[in-house]
Amino acid sequence: MSDETQTIGEGDLQAWVDGRLAPERRAEVEAWLAAHPEQADRVAAYQSIDDALRAHYDPVLEEPVPARLQDAVASRRRWRAAAAVAGWIAVGAALGGATVWQLQAQRGPVPVAQPEAPVIARRAALAHVTYAPEVRHPVEVGADQEQHLVAWLSKRLGGDVRAPKLDAEGMALVGGRLLPRDPGPVAQFMYQSAPGRRVTLYVRTEGPDQRETAFRFAREGNVRVFYWIDRKFGYALSSADLNRDELLRLANVVYQQLNP
Amino acid sequence: MARPGALFIPMSDAGSLVALIPRLRRYARALVGERGAADDLVQDTLERAWSKLHLFRHGTNLRAWLFTVMHNVHVNRVRAARPTDTLEDDMPELAQRAAQGDALMVRDLERAIEALPTAQREVLLLVALEDLSYDETARVLGIPIGTVMSRLARAREKVRASMDGKTGTKLQIVK
Numbered sequence: 311m312s313d314e315t316q317t318i319g320e321g322d323l324q325a326w327v328d329g330r331l332a333p334e335r336r337a338e339v340e341a342w343l344a345a346h347p348e349q350a351d352r353v354a355a356y357q358s359i360d361d362a363l364r365a366h367y368d369p370v371l372e373e374p375v376p377a378r379l380q381d382a383v384a385s386r387r388r389w390r391a392a393a394a395v396a397g398w399i400a401v402g403a404a405l406g407g408a409t410v411w412q413l414q415a416q417r418g419p420v421p422v423a424q425p426e427a428p429v430i431a432r433r434a435a436l437a438h439v440t441y442a443p444e445v446r447h448p449v450e451v452g453a454d455q456e457q458h459l460v461a462w463l464s465k466r467l468g469g470d471v472r473a474p475k476l477d478a479e480g481m482a483l484v485g486g487r488l489l490p491r492d493p494g495p496v497a498q499f500m501y502q503s504a505p506g507r508r509v510t511l512y513v514r515t516e517g518p519d520q521r522e523t524a525f526r527f528a529r530e531g532n533v534r535v536f537y538w539i540d541r542k543f544g545y546a547l548s549s550a551d552l553n554r555d556e557l558l559r560l561a562n563v564v565y566q567q568l569n570p
Numbered sequence: 571m572a573r574p575g576a577l578f579i580p581m582s583d584a585g586s587l588v589a590l591i592p593r594l595r596r597y598a599r600a601l602v603g604e605r606g607a608a609d610d611l612v613q614d615t616l617e618r619a620w621s622k623l624h625l626f627r628h629g630t631n632l633r634a635w636l637f638t639v640m641h642n643v644h645v646n647r648v649r650a651a652r653p654t655d656t657l658e659d660d661m662p663e664l665a666q667r668a669a670q671g672d673a674l675m676v677r678d679l680e681r682a683i684e685a686l687p688t689a690q691r692e693v694l695l696l697v698a699l700e701d702l703s704y705d706e707t708a709r710v711l712g713i714p715i716g717t718v719m720s721r722l723a724r725a726r727e728k729v730r731a732s733m734d735g736k737t738g739t740k741l742q743i744v745k
Contacts, residue, residue: 321719324726328697330704356726359733360698362679363600367699370596376609379595382616383587440588 318342323349327356377450380487383440431537434512434546435530437489437498442508442550449485449500459486463497467515469542473499474511474567479560481509507551509560512537516544525561527554536561540568586632587619593700594636600695601644603684611647615640634702637710641692648688682732690725693718 318339325331326339343350441448451459456473464471466488473483481501489496489512496514516539523539534557537546545568547561594615598608619626619639626635683691689711696707697718704722708715 320723324719324722325704327726352730355730355733359679359726359729362676363683363695363699366676366679367596367600370599371592373592373595375591375595379591379609379612379616380588382613383591383620444588 323353324356327353327360375447377487380447380450430512430514430544430546431526431528431535432530433496434510434537434548435528435533435535437496437512438510438533438535438548438550439531441487441498441500442510442548448508450487452485453483455485456483463488463513466495467497467513467543469515471497471513471543472568474564476501476509476560476563479563480504481560484508503551507549509547509549509552509557511564512546512548514544515542525558525565527558538565540565587616587636590633590636591616593633594640597637597695597700598640600683600699601640601688601691603680611640611644614643614647618643631706633700634706634710637696637700637702638712641711644692645688678733679729682729685732686725686728690721690728693721694725694729697722 322331322335322339326336326343331339343353451462453459460471460473463486473486476483480503482503484500484502486497486499489498496512499511499513501509501511522541525536525538528535528537532550533548534550534552534554535546535548536557537544538561539545545564547557547564549557552560591612594612595608598611598615599605602608602611615636619636622639626632683694686694692711693707696702696710697704702710704715704718708718711718713721
């Protein structure tokens with residue numbers, strides 16, 4: 311046989327199966343295989359095994375992801391650990407400046423002297439970027455089960471949680487999910503406009519010492535957030551798709567609906 | 571205010587982690603077979619990954635890193651559950667059962683994969699199913715690339731041998 315016979319080893323054959331040979335080497339291996347039909351049959355069988363593997367297991371990619379796995383990423387403990395590691399401020403600063411300032415809303419509540427640190431804005435922004443890009447599973451419970459969704463989140467947050475109706479603003483409710491947080495759980499509602507622009511409303515319970523605040527605006531990377539505290543709950547409305555004015559208008563609608 | 575690079579984790583990593591869950595589930599399903607057990611493995615992997623996220627070097631391959639985490643979690647679980655089980659490369663092969671027709675081919679494939687020692691199964695799945703390079707596979711599993719190649723060859727040959735005659739193809743290896 312030729313010199314190639316001696317130099318072509320099992321590793322070459324495996325790499326041929328995996329399509330990982332350089333073109334010249336691939337040509338050498340294929341010439342050798344042409345002269346060794348049994349070996350050619352063997353590597354062809356390997357390829358068909360690979361094909362069968364993918365055909366058999368690829369459908370797993372299309373299965374809905376169980377909520378417990380999404381929660382494993384978003385759960386309170388990991389959330390806090392990630393926050394501690396990443397540093398919320400570092401995150402914002404590195405992604406374009408954590409600009410936070412106070413804004414007197416036209417019809418919002420009265421501002422207080424000592425604004426709460428905008429942790430809620432950062433967490434809401436993180437939750438937004440985590441779930442808003444999701445195509446298949448943006449929410450745990452869809453808007454088609456809105457009653458169940460609201461009842462479930464109210465029970466978990468220990469208060470009367472409502473999903474504002476923003477259809478008049480061109481924003482339809484997609485659904486919601488639960489996001490654990492210290493000291494209690496957090497709800498996230500997601501809305502989407504016809505062109506696919508998304509907004510999330512982050513709702514968390516506040517401690518008894520929290521007072522009402524004005525609307526405040528924060529920007530985390532490309533996510534804009536209006537947030538406020540109103541009695542029992544803290545709210546943050548986030549979007550990467552809406553500009554500040556659009557988001558503010560929406561925040562006013564949300565606020566008014568939650569305070570009829 | 572950003573901290574030094576090694577500690578910096580962009581917000582997008584949280585989204586990336588979520589986006590990679592289906593890939594982790596596919597690999598886990600092929601690795602451990604049963605759906606519930608596979609998702610348990612994914613869940614443990616995600617939780618461990620979160621707690622170790624500061625060890626991930628941003629800019630490197632997050633998916634390969636997650637497979638590394640899953641490998642470690644899986645190996646620990648197998649060791650803890652069945653100390654004498656199939657971590658070693660060479661284990662007696664399961665007796666092959668005769669199967670009839672294509673309808674059983676899928677079960678034959680599952681059985682053939684399941685019959686592989688864990689070390690060989692991991693290599694085969696990372697290369698053939700997950701399309702990792704040999705180098706990435708070696709790093710994920712913490713083994714030399716030569717070991718990747720030998721395990722891959724053995725795994726493929728075992729699966730081929732156990733599928734042989736069941737798919738209508740008669741194949742003989744010539745050594």
